[in-house]
Amino acid sequence: MSGLKSRERKSNAAAAAAARITADMPSAAGRRGGQNDDDGDDANGEDHQGSSAKQSNKRNARRGGGGRAASVDDSDDDASSVTSGRSGAMSDDEDAGSGEPEHGASAVESHLQQVLDALRERRSILRSAGLSKLIQLLQKFYLPAVFATHKVSLLDGIEKCLKGSEDNIRATAASAVTLVVLQLGSEVSGELGDIITALRTYASAAATNSSTRAACVAALSWTVFITSEDPTEVTSxxxxxxxxxxxxxxxxxxxxxxxxxxxxxxxxxxxxxxxxxxxxxxxxxxxxxxxxxxxxxxxxxxxxxxxxxxxxxxxxxxxxxxxxxxxxxxxxxxxxxxxxxxxxxxxxxxxxxxxEQLDALCSDSVKSRAKAERTRERSVLRQVKDTLEAHEGVEETVKLLKERFVVDTWESFNRLNQLRAILHSGFQPQLMSNPLLRDMFDLSPVANDAADGGRNAGDDKRNKAAYFAAVSKARSMYRNKNRDRRQASKGRVEDDDE
Incomplete structure (x- = not known):
């Protein structure tokens, strides 16, 4: 019975530590000055999840009889390494800090250090939480100087997770490899030899599950596409x-x-x-x-x-x-x-x-799939048919903060959709500030307002909104004053008539 309680306390402590790792990530929306409402919504959602995780941690601590302290006492065989104490202390310090979260490179670097500590953990749940937080940081922020400072430790931790025994951690590590390559480009080409070999092995291993193999294939293709100059490696x-x-x-x-x-x-x-x-x-x-x-x-x-x-x-x-x-x-x-x-x-x-085959697929009336899914597929298939039949290309206009560009080839169109799937809500900020991504679509060098995360544009927007708000307030006060004066004058006239 005591052994069962001990294992339960360890499990609760590990879950609490994983929740602390993934909570309180700095919001990219605040740093970008409100340029992207979708990103702000994502940040608010993460804050809400962080508060829910804290409440869950308190409940787990009450059930487990001491939370993290119990896990330290019971860590004989498979307990976390010393770094778990450091990562937990960092999270506690952040939770005990001021209500206003930090933004910028210093905050990202502190969270990156917490991720590195989590990647050294022996427990898989903590390593998985560290990888998830790393992916969020790489998606939302383009700070190559910060990530390049820790690239050796970062790639070493990802490689260990990639070569682990659990498929879900391996798939997350492969996704992290893709984002690291998009963040640092050819700067990490010399440190990726073992990672590329591992990606090839797991992509072709029939015993690995489908989602993990898919993540490894995608990571391998993007790694070779960006960092490799060897034609043999590309063709292989x-x-x-x-x-x-x-x-x-x-x-x-x-x-x-x-x-x-x-x-x-x-x-x-x-x-x-x-x-x-x-x-x-x-x-x-x-x-x-x-x-x-x-x-x-x-x-x-x-x-x-x-x-x-x-x-x-x-x-x-x-x-x-x-x-x-x-x-x-x-x-x-x-x-x-x-x-x-x-x-x-x-x-x-x-x-x-x-x-003819594409035309038959366009008129497919199978109801087993979602309507939005069928609509998108039919649209793509019609465009493909027009390309094959009438030599017409695809065209899509992408609008960024102060610029827009047109994608008019299938090569660029497919690459654009892949980057959207990889970066999620960080797609637009990354495309505005990452020179590697801009070169893929033949865009001009990074603009000044994009280099600082769009903060100047956000300030202009807020200043304009404040100006119109002040004008509206002055107009309302003037109208209210005149309305009171007219009502008072009307009251005096009625008194005189009586």
């Missing part, structure tokens, strides 16, 4: 991705031959991630002839996967197929214009059959 990563979704192609073909319709393939998340990864790396192939050759090889697998029953696989296959045709046509046309003898890119495929 593309070959790995093609092998992964080619297995799904064979499964789909077998199902179509047997039943006339395709069912769910194994590891659908991984298959969709592999298709997207292959499309991301295609423009990095240095040889034009090799790009055209790879594009021709992949058209049949992608066309087959359009018949998959998985929504994400169909979207990934259609968007990558449009990018392949767009890039292949441009390169072949350029070769013909230079005097080379070459057939058109479309002559190697039955484009009309592919368009």
């Amino acid at each position: 990563t593309m070959q790995l991705a093609q092998e992964l979704f080619s297995r799904a192609q064979h499964q789909t073909e077998a199902q179509l031959a047997q039943n006339g319709q395709a069912h769910t393939v194994s590891d659908p998340d991984m298959v969709a991630a592999a298709i997207v990864a292959w499309g991301l790396l295609l423009p990095r192939v240095p040889s034009t002839a090799r790009i055209v050759e790879l594009s021709r090889e992949v058209v049949r697998p992608l066309t087959t996967l359009l018949a998959s029953s998985d929504h994400h696989i169909r979207l990934a296959a259609s968007e990558t197929l449009a990018a392949v045709f767009e890039l292949g046509r441009a390169l072949v046309d350029a070769t013909v214009a230079e005097g080379g003898r070459s057939k058109s890119f479309d002559s190697h495929f039955q484009v009309d059959d592919i368009c």
Whole structure:
């Protein structure tokens, strides 16, 4: 009975420590001066979650009979290392501080130090909480100087979590690798050798679950895309991705031959991630002839996967197929214009059959999926069909704080959607201040108001709002004064009449 109570106290203490790690992260909305209302809502939601976590910690402490102190007394075999005391003390100091949270590089650095302490913990729940908080910091803030100072310890902690035995921690660590690479760029290219090897291993391991393999494939593709200058590494990563979704192609073909319709393939998340990864790396192939050759090889697998029953696989296959045709046509046309003898890119495929398949998918009336999901898929499929049939490209206008740009190629469109999925609410702030992301879309250098997180623009907005508020207040006071004067005058006239 005493052993059961001891284990319960340890579990409660670990949960309380994990909640302290993830609570009270500095809000990016305050630092950016209110430029993005969505980010402010996210920050408010995190503060609410932090307060709920504190209340839960108090309840756990009462049930566990002493909370963190009990865990220190009972830490014989699998207790946390000494760093848990430091991370807990840091959280307690922050909770006991003033009501106004800190913002800026110093606050982020203090939270980053807390993350590093959590990554050294022996308990998986604390390491997972540290990785989650690290992902939030990397999404919301672009502070390469702060993260570069601790890059060795940071990558070492991520690598240990990546090579751990739990799939959920491994998937979170892979997502953190992607964000670190987007934050620091080629500056970390020399420290990623072991991490890239681990990502390749787990991406191709059949025993790993689908979501973890998908995260590893995505992290591997972005790491190679940003940091690698070796053409062999690029093509080998593309070959790995093609092998992964080619297995799904064979499964789909077998199902179509047997039943006339395709069912769910194994590891659908991984298959969709592999298709997207292959499309991301295609423009990095240095040889034009090799790009055209790879594009021709992949058209049949992608066309087959359009018949998959998985929504994400169909979207990934259609968007990558449009990018392949767009890039292949441009390169072949350029070769013909230079005097080379070459057939058109479309002559190697039955484009009309592919368009008929896309048209059938656009008119799909299956009600088992959400309406918004079906609407978005139909919109993308129609755009892909227009690209294949009428050579029309995709176009989307992205509006930032004081600038806007147009995405008019499938390559940029797919990359934009991937970054949105990776950065979430931090997409716009990162795109305004991160030179690496701006170079991907051929944007101008970082503007001054974007470099300081949009605080100047926020001040201008607040000053303008304060001015109009003062004018409105003065107008209201003037009208109220005149209204009182008219009412008083009207009262005197009525008294005289009586």
